[in-house]
Amino acid sequence: MTLIRDTTDADFSRIVKLNTVEEQQTSPMSLQRLRLLDKYSSYNRVAEIEGEVVAFLLAIPAGVPYENENYDWFSRRFQSFLYIDRIVVAAEFSGRGVGSSLYADLFAFARSNNIGTITCEYNIKPLNPASRAFHGKFGFKEAGTQWVANATKQVSLQCAEA
Template identity: 35%
Template sequence: MTIEAISPGDEAAVLALNNEHAAELSWLEPERLSHLIGQAFHARRVGSLDGFILAFDQTADYDSPNFVWFRERYPRFVYVDRVAVAAHARGRGIARRFYENLFAAARMAGHEVVTCEVNLDPPNPGSDAFHAALGFFEVGSASLGDGTKTVRYFERSLKD
């Protein structure tokens, strides 16, 4: 289970996996995905595409309301924007490995905090439990769009 950088040749598979999980991650068009990968602090995949992670630091050209929420409050951070694991690859610890790899990269770059958001409405109890087990704690919330989606914002310190 080797974690590797996402390359241009991986983008079609990343797009397909992302859009299979559009309810949780949001739908992407090919041009938008290319832009996001280009802006990412950390863009990694496992296997032919068993899963992927995209994370951004505060310097990214990114207009996501969730990312902007953190940029307005944190001078320096890494934001986990999306993680997806294919159905056939679940239960193998891929998401945990992605996060551990990201934590190491963020520390090496001098970051002290990793952030993310988790859906509150519609609820995502699996993601809640996963992030709690990794040491994330809630720092805020927001109602998005037309009020049909509510998210909670989380952070995890990278200090020892």
């Protein structure tokens, strides 16, 4: 059974390790960077199975001083949104509904906080087909694209109604 719960400081080292494995699909994140993201986030939760943190999802609301080119893109277009900065599921738990459980919880959180739009991005160059399929299941639609990371990656900027 998957338990979704708020992140605690005790989870931070595990979260950094999970992120490091998926750095190419997300972006680098040190412990210091995680502490900053945690400060900005309104949603920072983990998925736990049998006492082990196997995934995390971190989302940031509109209106915080977060310096991120994708977050900035959404900030210029939407007054209110919840930006999924990153979701990572340990590879050995992929395909077991862990990510879907976190997204269902995130959407419920957004609705309970009167946030009507959830935003995110995923790589299209290089293509991340798993992320494209996953986000499609939750009703995400492309709102635009942009090149990031010194023009080494192109992302699809996505929106969904909560």
